[in-house]
Amino acid sequence: MSELSLNSxxxxxxxxxxxxxxAGLFGKTIGRRGAHLITILGVLISFxxxxxxxxxxxxxxxxxxQTVYEWMTLGSLKMEVGFLVDGLTAMMMxxxxxVSLMVHIYTIGYMEEDPGYQRFFSYISLFTFSMLMLxxxxxxxxxxxGWEAVGLVSYxxxxxxxxxxxxxxxxxKAFLVNRVGDFGFILGIGLILSYTGSLSYNExxxxxxxxxxxTLPKTxxxxxxxxxxxxxxxxxxxxxxxxxxxxxxxSMEGPTPISALIHAATMVTAGIFMVSRMSPLFELSDAxxxxxxxxxxxxxxxxxxxxxxxxxIKRVVAYSTLSQLGYMTVALGVSAYNVALFHLMTxxxxxxxxxxGAGSVIIGMHHDQDIRNMGGLWxxxxxxxxxxxxxxxxxxxxPFFSGFYSKDSIIEAVHASHLPAAGFAYFxxxxxxxxxxxxxxxxxxxxxxxxxxxxHKPFPGEHDHHDDHGHDHTPHESPWVxxxxxxxxxxxxxxxxxxTIQPELFGxxxxxxxxxxxxxxxxxxxxxHEFHGATEMALHGFTTLPFFLAxxxxxxxxxxxxxxxxxPAMFAKVLRPLIVIGExxxxxxxxxxxxxxxxxxxxxxxxxxxxxxxLIDGLIVNGSARLVGLxxxxxxxxxxGYLYHYALVMILGVFALMTWFAFMHH
Numbered sequence: 001m002s003e004l005s006l007n008s009x010x011x012x013x014x015x016x017x018x019x020x021x022x023a024g025l026f027g028k029t030i031g032r033r034g035a036h037l038i039t040i041l042g043v044l045i046s047f048x049x050x051x052x053x054x055x056x057x058x059x060x061x062x063x064x065x066q067t068v069y070e071w072m073t074l075g076s077l078k079m080e081v082g083f084l085v086d087g088l089t090a091m092m093m094x095x096x097x098x099v100s101l102m103v104h105i106y107t108i109g110y111m112e113e114d115p116g117y118q119r120f121f122s123y124i125s126l127f128t129f130s131m132l133m134l135x136x137x138x139x140x141x142x143x144x145x146g147w148e149a150v151g152l153v154s155y156x157x158x159x160x161x162x163x164x165x166x167x168x169x170x171x172x173k174a175f176l177v178n179r180v181g182d183f184g185f186i187l188g189i190g191l192i193l194s195y196t197g198s199l200s201y202n203e204x205x206x207x208x209x210x211x212x213x214x215t216l217p218k219t220x221x222x223x224x225x226x227x228x229x230x231x232x233x234x235x236x237x238x239x240x241x242x243x244x245x246x247x248x249x250x251s252m253e254g255p256t257p258i259s260a261l262i263h264a265a266t267m268v269t270a271g272i273f274m275v276s277r278m279s280p281l282f283e284l285s286d287a288x289x290x291x292x293x294x295x296x297x298x299x300x301x302x303x304x305x306x307x308x309x310x311x312x313i314k315r316v317v318a319y320s321t322l323s324q325l326g327y328m329t330v331a332l333g334v335s336a337y338n339v340a341l342f343h344l345m346t347x348x349x350x351x352x353x354x355x356x357g358a359g360s361v362i363i364g365m366h367h368d369q370d371i372r373n374m375g376g377l378w379x380x381x382x383x384x385x386x387x388x389x390x391x392x393x394x395x396x397x398x399p400f401f402s403g404f405y406s407k408d409s410i411i412e413a414v415h416a417s418h419l420p421a422a423g424f425a426y427f428x429x430x431x432x433x434x435x436x437x438x439x440x441x442x443x444x445x446x447x448x449x450x451x452x453x454x455x456h457k458p459f460p461g462e463h464d465h466h467d468d469h470g471h472d473h474t475p476h477e478s479p480w481v482x483x484x485x486x487x488x489x490x491x492x493x494x495x496x497x498x499x500t501i502q503p504e505l506f507g508x509x510x511x512x513x514x515x516x517x518x519x520x521x522x523x524x525x526x527x528x529h530e531f532h533g534a535t536e537m538a539l540h541g542f543t544t545l546p547f548f549l550a551x552x553x554x555x556x557x558x559x560x561x562x563x564x565x566x567x568p569a570m571f572a573k574v575l576r577p578l579i580v581i582g583e584x585x586x587x588x589x590x591x592x593x594x595x596x597x598x599x600x601x602x603x604x605x606x607x608x609x610x611x612x613x614x615l616i617d618g619l620i621v622n623g624s625a626r627l628v629g630l631x632x633x634x635x636x637x638x639x640x641g642y643l644y645h646y647a648l649v650m651i652l653g654v655f656a657l658m659t660w661f662a663f664m665h666h
Contacts, residue, residue, distance in 0.1 A: 027118025181237015188230030235271025256359030293333025300326025402497030437553025
């Protein structure tokens with residue numbers, strides 16, 4: 001199939017959508033078994049077609065770019081749904097559908113006793129649909145639709161246990177932080193639309209040089225820089241970059257399978273995907289690239305530090321995701337888009353593996369997540385133990401494992417960059433190697449080796465005190481629906497880097513998806529000079545600084561937590577102020593809640609008290625009571641003091657303005 005057919009491509013996003021609707025609306029009728037069978041079938045169909053598409057794209061050079069249907073036309077502006085399939089899309093489709101398939105199978109075991117079983121399957125299939133629409137789109141409108149849809153489903157999933165106050169707080173937080181990012185994103189899209197008159201990628205990219213010559217009206221800012229930074233602010237929200245990263249650790253309140261799907265493999269990589277897709281624009285602005293580089297390096301380094309002091313098994317993995325997303329962002333900043341996407345792909349496999357491994361441990365521990373209550377689990381959970389070790393080795397960049405190829409390429413690319421921030425970025429990614437190895441193996445050793453703490457739980461959780469016989473639970477290996485996905489994810493975590501580095505970084509696989517101005521940003525060229533094959537690279541890897549730093553991190557973790565636990569205890573005393581800052585996550589949550597949110601509440605209250613009560617009710621109502629009473633009651637509906645209502649009104653307002661603009665211009 002050198003020609004990709006529209007019908008088979010349509011089946012990719014629609015199969016999970018059908019499964020989602022069936023499980024969601026008819027969950028009672030089809031029952032639990034029906035719900036998981038139909039959704040897994042949908043995602044399986046999706047995965048098979050995606051794999052065939054990837055094969056056609058990689059071997060026969062098949063491409064696809066056309067409109068599926070027109071939603072509306074305003075003058076010359078077409079708003080449509082369309083698919084663009086090239087190397088980048090095909091790779092993303094396979095990653096999304098494969099990880100999603102693994103998570104669907106895993107969920108059968110993990111959510112077995114949960115009353116919301118059908119609802120959960122409906123949500124994760126809907127998520128798969130949204131993510132596929134996002135990566136397959138050939139225009140900004142559909143990209144934005146997918147972008148908002150994954151945000152919505154992640155909100156539904158983080159708050160899946162809607163009777164848990166912490167979960168409700170976490171999903172609202174994720175929603176609001178993403179609204180902040182999305183406001184930047186839609187401003188960027190709006191600027192592109194108003195200056196190019198189009199939403200389709202091809203037309204926008206063809207006008208890139210015109211955009212580069214303009215400045216934002218009434219300022220001397222370069223228009224392309226403003227557009228790129230606005231777009232990147234959207235990516236900062238979705239891909240959880242500092243300071244919009246605060247939602248991701250809290251999103252661990254949702255069930256573990258979605259932590260693996262959304263917060264490791266797919267949704268958080270949407271920002272990385274979008275910047276790569278927009279590479280023809282980003283290449284025109286060094287200022288924007290530098291901004292990306294700084295934000296990425298801050299995230300890569302400082303989020304790693306927080307991972308070192310977490311005790312909740314899922315939160316350790318969450319901070320490692322933040323740190324790895326920082327690495328990807330750094331690669332984007334030095335124009336090594338191929339490397340960022342390569343790391344995105346390898347990371348999706350081993351991070352989903354680590355999350356699902358953590359979930360398997362949580363099942364074995366009867367839903368206790370405190371790593372201080374574990375230890376010695378390797379005897380009881382052999383498959384979980386081996387696969388988690390593989391995931392950890394891939395994460396810290398052990399030569400020959402998939403994570404090594406992508407992570408080392410990022411470090412090399414930063415080293416080859418000439419941007420002003422490259423020095424700091426290089427420092428951040430190098431120190432990050434040690435930090436990553438330390439927190440990964442701190443978790444690994446505390447969970448799988450050492451003394452068995454689960455008999456007498458030194459740190460009892462909220463479930464333990466009323467459970468008298470809770471002390472003699474011995475952990476056991478999870479059922480096959482849990483361990484099979486672990487094994488299937490462990491295989492690519494070991495092998496995929498070795499087999500794909502050549503085509504993805506230096507071959508033609510991404511050549512028409514990613515544009516790099518090599519004269520200005522030579523990082524990829526320098527990488528190509530130094531690359532002499534995957535085996536050679538891994539063997540050389542044993543002699544490089546990152547390898548020794550990773551080794552040092554593992555050794556430190558072993559000594560600190562297996563041999564001499566008094567050392568970290570001493571550090572905890574000596575470095576108390578630093579640890580307080582870390583435990584409070586650099587006080588960013590405090591700042592957001594007490595400064596930013598309070599300001600928003602104040603504004604809402606002011607609008608209501610002054611605008612509504614004083615002006616409207618006081619001044620005018622007595623004159624024309626009934627008319628204004630009506631207006632007052634309408635205005636009052638909007639002035640709720642809830643930030644997300646304001647965000648909604650804002651987005652609707654932007655939409656109304658766009659529509660009005662379009663009509664006025666024609």
